[in-house]
Amino acid sequence: xxxxxxxxxxxxxxxxxxxxxxxxxxxxxxxxxxxxxxxxxxxxxxxxxxxxxxxxxxxxxxxxxxxxxxxxxxxxxxxxxxxxxxxxxxxxxxxxxxxxxxxxxxxxxxxxxxxxx
Amino acid sequence: xxxxxxxxxxxxxxxxxxxxxxxxxxxxxxxxxxxxxxxxxxxxxxxxxxxxxxxxxxxxxxxxxxxxxxxxxxxxxxxxxxxxxxxxxxxxxxxxxxxxxxxxxxxxxxxxxxxx
Numbered sequence: 001x002x003x004x005x006x007x008x009x010x011x012x013x014x015x016x017x018x019x020x021x022x023x024x025x026x027x028x029x030x031x032x033x034x035x036x037x038x039x040x041x042x043x044x045x046x047x048x049x050x051x052x053x054x055x056x057x058x059x060x061x062x063x064x065x066x067x068x069x070x071x072x073x074x075x076x077x078x079x080x081x082x083x084x085x086x087x088x089x090x091x092x093x094x095x096x097x098x099x100x101x102x103x104x105x106x107x108x109x110x111x112x113x114x115x116x117x
Numbered sequence: 118x119x120x121x122x123x124x125x126x127x128x129x130x131x132x133x134x135x136x137x138x139x140x141x142x143x144x145x146x147x148x149x150x151x152x153x154x155x156x157x158x159x160x161x162x163x164x165x166x167x168x169x170x171x172x173x174x175x176x177x178x179x180x181x182x183x184x185x186x187x188x189x190x191x192x193x194x195x196x197x198x199x200x201x202x203x204x205x206x207x208x209x210x211x212x213x214x215x216x217x218x219x220x221x222x223x224x225x226x227x228x229x230x231x232x233x
Contacts, residue, residue: 004159033221035221037224042226043206043226043227043229044224044225044226044227045160045208045224045227047221047223047224050221091159091160093159093160102221102222103148103150103162103165103173103210103212103222104162104165104173105152105160105162105222106162107159107160107161108159109157109158109159110158110159
C-alpha cells in the first residue's frame with residue numbers, strides 16, 4: 001500500500017502565482033517524520049524540511065510554507081510568489097518508527113512543478 | 118546535500134555487464150544509505166550501511182545487487198549482470214551516527230545508470 005500519496009502529478013503556473021502541493025500519508029505509528037525534498041532538472045535531491053509527528057506547528061521559510069494536519073494526515077507545501085527557479089519535482093516522504101528509523105523514507109511519486117515566465 | 122559525493126554521475130552498461138557506483142559520505146558521517154529511483158517514481162530505500170557492516174538491507178533485490186562500506190574508502194553499490202530494468206538513478210545519502218535526534222539524511226547528486 002502506498003504510504004505517501006501525492007495526488008498531483010504535474011502543476012503548471014505562471015511566475016508569481018502561489019502553488020500548493022498536496023501530500024497525504026498513511027501510518028499506524030504515533031512517532032513518525034515527514035519530509036519534503038526538491039529535485040531540480042539537474043537531478044540532485046535538495047532537503048527542504050523535516051517535521052516530527054508531535055510538532056503540528058506550521059512552518060514558514062522565505063517563500064516556502066508547510067501545513068501539517070494530523071487530523072487529515074496531510075503535510076502540504078506552498079510556494080508563494082513562484083519563480084522560474086522553483087521548477088522541479090517535489091517529493092514528500094515519510095519515515096516511521098521513531099528517530100532510529102528515520103533513514104528509511106517512503107517517498108511519494110512526486111509532483112512536477114513548472115513555473116512559466 | 119553538499120558533501121555527499123557520488124560517482125560516476127552517468128554510467129552506461131550493456132546487458133550482462135557489471136555496474137559499480139561509488140559514494141563518499143559527508144565529512145563526519147559514518148552511516149550510508151542507498152536509494153533507487155526508477156523512471157517517474159519516487160525513491161525507494163535499498164540498504165543502510167555503517168563501516169564494515171550492513172545494518173538494514175530490506176530493500177535490496179535478492180539477486181545481483183550488493184553493497185559494501187569498507188573501513189577505508191567509499192561505499193560501493195555493485196550490480197552484476199545488469200538488465201534493462203536496472204536503469205535508474207541511484208542515490209546515496211549519509212548521516213552522522215545515531216542517536217542524533219533532529220538530524221536527517223542528506224542525499225548526493227545521484228548516479229544515473231542506463232543499461233543498453
